[in-house]
Amino acid sequence: MTDETEARTDILRMRGITKTFPGVKALQNVTVDVRRGEVHAICGENGAGKSTLMKVLSGVYPFGTYDGDIVFENEVVEFRDIRDSEAKGIVIIHQELALSPYLSIAENIFLNNELKGPFGLIDWNKTNHEAAKLLARVGLRENPTTKITELGVGKQQLVEIAKALSKRVKLLILDEPTAALNDDDSDHLLNLIQHLKEQGITSIIISHKLNEIKKVSDSVTIIRDGKTIETIAKTEVTEERIIKDMVGRDLEHRYPDHTPHIGEEVLRVEDWTAHHPQDPSRVMVDAVNLTVRRGEIVGIAGLMGAGRTEFAMSLFGRSYGSKISGRVYIDGKEVKTRTVSEAIDAGLAYATEDRKTYGLNLIDDIKRNISMAALDKLASLGLVDDGREFAVANEYRKSMNIKAPSVLARTGKLSGGNQQKVVLSKWIYADPEVLILDEPTRGIDVGAKYEIYSIINKLAAAGKGIIVISSELPELLGICDRIYALSEGRITGEVPIAEASPESLLKLMTMEKPR
Amino acid sequence: MSDLETKPSDSTAAGAQVNPVENRFTERLSHILSDLGRNGIFIALIAVVVLFSILTNGILLRPQNISNLIVQNGYILVLAIGMVMVIIAGHIDLSVGSVAAFVGAISGVFAVQWGLPWWLSIILSLLVGALVGVWQGFWIAFVGIPAFIVTLAGMLIFRGLALVVLGNANIGSFPAEYRALGNGFLTNVFGEFPIDPLTIGIAAIAAVALIVQQFRTRRARQSYGQEVEPFVWFLIKLALVVVAIALFALALATYKGIPVTLIVLAVLVLIYGVVMNRSTFGRHIYAIGGNLHAAELSGIKTRNVTFWLFVNMGVLAALAGLIFTARLNLAGPKAGDGFELEAISAAFIGGAAVQGGVGTIGGAIIGGLIIGVLNNGMSIMGIGIEWQQAVKGLVLLLAVAFDVYNKRRSGGR
Numbered sequence: 001m002t003d004e005t006e007a008r009t010d011i012l013r014m015r016g017i018t019k020t021f022p023g024v025k026a027l028q029n030v031t032v033d034v035r036r037g038e039v040h041a042i043c044g045e046n047g048a049g050k051s052t053l054m055k056v057l058s059g060v061y062p063f064g065t066y067d068g069d070i071v072f073e074n075e076v077v078e079f080r081d082i083r084d085s086e087a088k089g090i091v092i093i094h095q096e097l098a099l100s101p102y103l104s105i106a107e108n109i110f111l112n113n114e115l116k117g118p119f120g121l122i123d124w125n126k127t128n129h130e131a132a133k134l135l136a137r138v139g140l141r142e143n144p145t146t147k148i149t150e151l152g153v154g155k156q157q158l159v160e161i162a163k164a165l166s167k168r169v170k171l172l173i174l175d176e177p178t179a180a181l182n183d184d185d186s187d188h189l190l191n192l193i194q195h196l197k198e199q200g201i202t203s204i205i206i207s208h209k210l211n212e213i214k215k216v217s218d219s220v221t222i223i224r225d226g227k228t229i230e231t232i233a234k235t236e237v238t239e240e241r242i243i244k245d246m247v248g249r250d251l252e253h254r255y256p257d258h259t260p261h262i263g264e265e266v267l268r269v270e271d272w273t274a275h276h277p278q279d280p281s282r283v284m285v286d287a288v289n290l291t292v293r294r295g296e297i298v299g300i301a302g303l304m305g306a307g308r309t310e311f312a313m314s315l316f317g318r319s320y321g322s323k324i325s326g327r328v329y330i331d332g333k334e335v336k337t338r339t340v341s342e343a344i345d346a347g348l349a350y351a352t353e354d355r356k357t358y359g360l361n362l363i364d365d366i367k368r369n370i371s372m373a374a375l376d377k378l379a380s381l382g383l384v385d386d387g388r389e390f391a392v393a394n395e396y397r398k399s400m401n402i403k404a405p406s407v408l409a410r411t412g413k414l415s416g417g418n419q420q421k422v423v424l425s426k427w428i429y430a431d432p433e434v435l436i437l438d439e440p441t442r443g444i445d446v447g448a449k450y451e452i453y454s455i456i457n458k459l460a461a462a463g464k465g466i467i468v469i470s471s472e473l474p475e476l477l478g479i480c481d482r483i484y485a486l487s488e489g490r491i492t493g494e495v496p497i498a499e500a501s502p503e504s505l506l507k508l509m510t511m512e513k514p515r
Numbered sequence: 516m517s518d519l520e521t522k523p524s525d526s527t528a529a530g531a532q533v534n535p536v537e538n539r540f541t542e543r544l545s546h547i548l549s550d551l552g553r554n555g556i557f558i559a560l561i562a563v564v565v566l567f568s569i570l571t572n573g574i575l576l577r578p579q580n581i582s583n584l585i586v587q588n589g590y591i592l593v594l595a596i597g598m599v600m601v602i603i604a605g606h607i608d609l610s611v612g613s614v615a616a617f618v619g620a621i622s623g624v625f626a627v628q629w630g631l632p633w634w635l636s637i638i639l640s641l642l643v644g645a646l647v648g649v650w651q652g653f654w655i656a657f658v659g660i661p662a663f664i665v666t667l668a669g670m671l672i673f674r675g676l677a678l679v680v681l682g683n684a685n686i687g688s689f690p691a692e693y694r695a696l697g698n699g700f701l702t703n704v705f706g707e708f709p710i711d712p713l714t715i716g717i718a719a720i721a722a723v724a725l726i727v728q729q730f731r732t733r734r735a736r737q738s739y740g741q742e743v744e745p746f747v748w749f750l751i752k753l754a755l756v757v758v759a760i761a762l763f764a765l766a767l768a769t770y771k772g773i774p775v776t777l778i779v780l781a782v783l784v785l786i787y788g789v790v791m792n793r794s795t796f797g798r799h800i801y802a803i804g805g806n807l808h809a810a811e812l813s814g815i816k817t818r819n820v821t822f823w824l825f826v827n828m829g830v831l832a833a834l835a836g837l838i839f840t841a842r843l844n845l846a847g848p849k850a851g852d853g854f855e856l857e858a859i860s861a862a863f864i865g866g867a868a869v870q871g872g873v874g875t876i877g878g879a880i881i882g883g884l885i886i887g888v889l890n891n892g893m894s895i896m897g898i899g900i901e902w903q904q905a906v907k908g909l910v911l912l913l914a915v916a917f918d919v920y921n922k923r924r925s926g927g928r
Contacts, residue, residue, distance in 0.1 A: 316812070319811070319812060339814075340811060340813070341814040341816060344814040350812065352812060358808045358809055358812055360809055361806040363868075364801065368798065373813040382794050382796065384795060386792075390741055408741075408742075
């Protein structure tokens, strides 16, 4: 296998990479070979291990924290940190761009790599001149002294690439580079990647967008559940094959039995539209129509950036977005949801995907977190009944099986699963008609996941309407009665569970706007 | 608050093998130790009092000086109550000293220049404080300008307005009833005695009320199955507090009786203690300071809460201004200079967290008392104002450093 010719054409070989986190095998024996001068796509579902693999490659997870070999330019490399990998010419551009907003383009390009003149002072003329040359290479017509804040995301992405070029990059890694871009910017970026290839720069591109992958890449490696499935050459790439590789896992019995008792319609959303909060010209949620009936668990499937959370948060008291329009009906009556408290009064609840930032007061105890959304129920004349609050919280601790010494324990010290149970307790105590659960099992171990699913089933059995947003298709297929697919802010399909399959859903989830 | 969750861990695992008596003993001991850690601020106050009693050869503990501790620092304690609430919500208020000066000047116009009745002057002055709070609260809560900036501006604005109102002169000779707010005493109500019976009576009532309340809270907790501290430890703590009240009352009773300022303070501590512990408004303040996003997404009207918080601060700053003016019997341009820094220090020494979400009224009061003891003790010793400043700064730094160290050790976030 390792004959002379192949050794010369491969710029990178990752051999048998295994990376474990406490309790989880994130990567198992992953092998990827990237040929010099190609564009290599890495493809997989959310949580498949793509980002972990790239962090191993770029030294974010230093040598010694993983097993296996990285061979770069025929030499085994042992990176201690990201600076080591950059010194060898491997540059990673993350999805969240790492630019300093109030510095100029040139300053950002040469940040920590400043061009110095005599006495160690920065040579600004040279800096701006070199920056201008780099900007020309990436096709960005901007003055190098322009501040980053004045640029759109697409142009910022190009500045990142210019910065990579300034480091004499040999292998450029782009993590979901077009996720935040509009169509023109995406096209420009993809063309630039092709153009860089002609200049001899190898790229690894991580992407969900199958069209893009087909258009730009020379070979595709599919990763699923932390394992390499296969690497496909350009000539053999088809969307069907990629999708099959991405989802082809057996559904074990990881979900409790659920017999739906579906009643009247409880929630109807019509024409729900929301724009980006900072850039009102970008439509994030596009005329969404959706219904939920009592006792029904409805899934929303969408890839990262499809507008799932944006939809839920804009619905829940306009917590996200600008220029929001549309109508919401609860039990057939139109309700107002202009503020969170109006939304709660109307009968909505939203359990966030990001417990620590948006869900919990981590420095306070379980008791006070559970009562936070419905404190008025425990109060008379504005005074809270402490004892009853304690009793209520204790009931939830027992019924939800929250593992903590007492309800006076700080939520910041609980495990992810137990934190999630506190968040769910909070919303169940608020007694809504419809619960929107955004990634209810993210970052939770398998046992706790089963418990969360059981709680969701019980809520449905009690006649609540449930919306589950998840990036894990097996989860949606395992617990939902009906699934909506969301792509680029639009509902691209509605599938009853009997007709749903991972392949059909992925097809809907990757359906792009007609152009 | 931080070490609640560590305590039960040892009892279950070890309980099977270990002699049960010994086990109960260690459990009690660990409870007492964690309790001491939590009440570190109390211990700090006692340490400071003991230290200065020794340094001043006991002069600090003379009845007159104990009475002065309240009278001379009352306005700082009033400000500390409002300030700790603002800090818990994650804000700051730099304007309180200037607001106190401004309202003091205005009250001079009301009570002296216009000759309004003393009670009307006080009510109107408090209303002016509320309006100041409305002004600042509007910018902070509804426009979204950081409190640091708004109140920094307020510091300049209201200092300037105080000078405008005073017109380059002092206003003095307030009515006697007004002056009582700052230096009046409830004394000789039942005739003249070497030890004032009213003071002792009120202290006795307060002590009995405290004991009853403590027992009721304990029983209520037990009835809900909540864990309570060992009974002996509970009794010891209660006895210590009662003794402290008795000694304090005795000191006041042998001097001039109960200062009016103390009555005002006691009422404020009671009211605001209930507000912060038991009311939904108080809970919302803690929730906002702990995690603003989570509070918002739980339906808490965060802007309204912030707005009313600053209105409240305005009223308390006005009250502090009245007490200070009454004590000096003079509304002057230098009034309230540096009050904001002492109030902020009191809140932080009392355990409030810079990031918000943490702090108590009681802690702020004790923090204010520590500053008061430092002030009085060093003055008695004849230490100059320059060294007093330096020492107080150092104490603030050490107190917060200790707090940060404690949190890091207990694995805060």
